[in-house]
Amino acid sequence: MKKSDIDAIVDKIDKENSIFKNKAALDVLRTPKRVIGRNKEVESLIRFFVSYKQGTIPPFVSVYGRSGSGKSTLVRFVCESLDDIALCFVNLRSAKTLFECANLILSELGAEALPSAKGLGAVVLAIKDAIASYLQDAKKHVIILALDEFDMIFYDKRNKPSDFMYKLVVLCEQLKKEKNYQLCIVGISNNVVSEYDLDERVRSRIGNSEVYFPAYGYEEILEILRMCSKEAFNEMDDVILQHCAKLSSQDHGDARRAIDLLRVGAEIAGAKNQALSTKHVDQAYAKLQNDRISEIMSRTTSQFKYVCRAIVYLSYIMGLEMAHTSKIYDEYKLIAPKESQLTYRRISEILNDIENTGIVTSQVHSRGRHGYGKQYKLEFSPNFIGPAINSVWWDNLVKMKKQMEESKQYDKEKKLSQSI
Ligand SMILES: Nc1ncnc2c1ncn2[C@@H]1O[C@H](COP(=O)(O)OP(=O)(O)OP(=O)(O)O)[C@@H](O)[C@H]1O
Ligand SMILES: [Mg+2]
The missing domain is CATH 1.10.10.10 (Winged helix-like DNA-binding domain superfamily/Winged helix DNA-binding domain)
Known part of the structure; x- marks a missing residue:
């Protein structure tokens, strides 16, 4: 490869991007400025969380549903909007063992990770101390520990996920008894936590505080796309957004993939120096389907x-x-x-x-x-x-x-x- 080849690739990418005013608005990894709809789910979450006022916040809430249904976005948004409640949001995706999960929580709370020789019990104890100082610093008495991709804990076959959950739930009881702090753990995953293999002592403690996020329908996806496209493009024909919303709601109801569809359609149009049309969206749809299947199968x-x-x-x-x-x-x-x-x-x-x-x-x-x-x-x-x-x-x-x-x-x- 020569330098001119690199220049040609940069040119191609610049061309693809020339169609956007602010492409970052279509970045599905960032938290959106505003959330659309989901009133029922938001209310259910708030009901669980504000029960701290009666001293009855549930120790564990399972938030579950299809990919791209807004679980991570909404949990974060709701918690950040409740002034009296502190939030510690941890994504467990990168953890391979329960020990790594516990260490991720610890570092998100601002404490130092422990070496694995210390054992799981020691990290959970350290989490307890870290929560106490986190709340002290925040001058609050209630904390939500949101554990995103919670199902990771069930992939550690060498340790017992049930034991880990038990330790976490007992932590809620101890914090309440010893310091009058209320802790609610929110497990975010595709499947409801009660479907996993948990022993009775955990089941009876966590009860069935659950919030289900169904796939998005046409109107909701359209609204989400309208919001993103206002920021991302100088102008946008609503017919194109309607087409993206139709394909996405019929296929998966996944907001992330709907936004990706719009972005890739625009990239295809940009590369050809054409105005974005439904034809480009169709091409993007075929490309994304292909990429997706290959990606799923490869991992x-x-x-x-x-x-x-x-x-x-x-x-x-x-x-x-x-x-x-x-x-x-x-x-x-x-x-x-x-x-x-x-x-x-x-x-x-x-x-x-x-x-x-x-x-x-x-x-x-x-x-x-x-x-x-x-x-x-x-x-x-x-x-x-x-x-x-x-x-x-x-x-x-x-x-x-x-x-x-x-x-x-x-x-x-x-x-x-x-x-x-
Ligand atoms: N209600 C909403 N309002 C605005 N944007 C949304 C909404 N729901 C989802 N989105 C957009 O879709 C993206 C994906 O949503 P999110 O990550 O919350 O889905 P998820 O249910 O957590 O998916 P997964 O199960 O794959 O983790 C978000 O980054 C956001 O851009
Ligand atoms: Mg998520």
């Missing part, structure tokens, strides 16, 4: 892929539009190597994870006296997702389908010739 586990294969097989080969968990599980057992096959319960959890990526959607269905079950529908074309899971496997599946169609055709022709 996922082989078990996740086996389950995806089972779903694709049932849809592509068996022609099923919806597949029950039990059907997917049966298919999975034919695909995954015997020695690494997981239990039905684990596969149900993986199906939840797959649903959270938007690859499938689920519907609850009644199984009569056996209670309720879930059935799943693939949200992407198998032609799209199959090659991203495993190209060799997918090529074989395509061949198999072709052979099946040819033999069906052969049978049809045979029957026809016999009837003549």
Whole structure:
């Protein structure tokens, strides 16, 4: 590569960006200046938090829902707007163990991290002291400890997440008894915390203080896009925003992806020196779908892929539009190597994870006296997702389908010739 090649790339990027007045307004990592809608969820959160006035703030609130449904943004916004309450907001995504989670909390509280040799109990004790001095400095008596990406704690298979939660909840009780401080832990995740494997002493202590964030609908996404685009562009045709909102609400209801769609559409138009149109948005939509599937598949586990294969097989080969968990599980057992096959319960959890990526959607269905079950529908074309899971496997599946169609055709022709 020569310097002129670098200059050409810089030129290309400058061109893409020439269409924006302030591109940072479409940065989904920054906290928006204003939040749109979500009145019901905001009220539920405030109800939990202001119960400190009666001394009854819940020790744990589970905030859960689909990606991009505004959970992190709204929890932060609400807490920062309540004057009497201190907030410590920690993103646990980078933590690989419970110990790292605890250390992240500690450093967010302004205390020094502890070496792992000290053990989890010691870090939790240090968290207690750090909360006390945090509240003393802030001259407040109530604190929300918001733990974003809370499900990370359930990935540490060597330690017991239930124990960690127990220690945290006991911390709430101790702070109240010893210092009259009220602590509420908010766990933000895609799945509700009560669905995880927790022991009874934790369950009975955390109760069921939950706030669910459903996916956004058309009107809400449109409003969010209007707000961002006012800052990001000099002018914007509302028809384009409506088109982005329509595609996004039909597909995923994810505000982050809706904003990305508008940004990438504008980049495509900018690169071509054209005014942004719905055609560019369509091109951006196809590009983002492609990128997304490749990205999910590149960072996922082989078990996740086996389950995806089972779903694709049932849809592509068996022609099923919806597949029950039990059907997917049966298919999975034919695909995954015997020695690494997981239990039905684990596969149900993986199906939840797959649903959270938007690859499938689920519907609850009644199984009569056996209670309720879930059935799943693939949200992407198998032609799209199959090659991203495993190209060799997918090529074989395509061949198999072709052979099946040819033999069906052969049978049809045979029957026809016999009837003549
Ligand atoms: N109600 C809203 N008003 C304004 N902007 C919003 C709103 N909800 C979401 N957004 C925008 O969408 C982005 C994604 O939202 P957020 O990060 O809160 O989603 P999330 O539910 O936490 O997703 P994930 O589960 O992936 O962490 C935010 O950075 C913000 O720009
Ligand atoms: Mg979030």
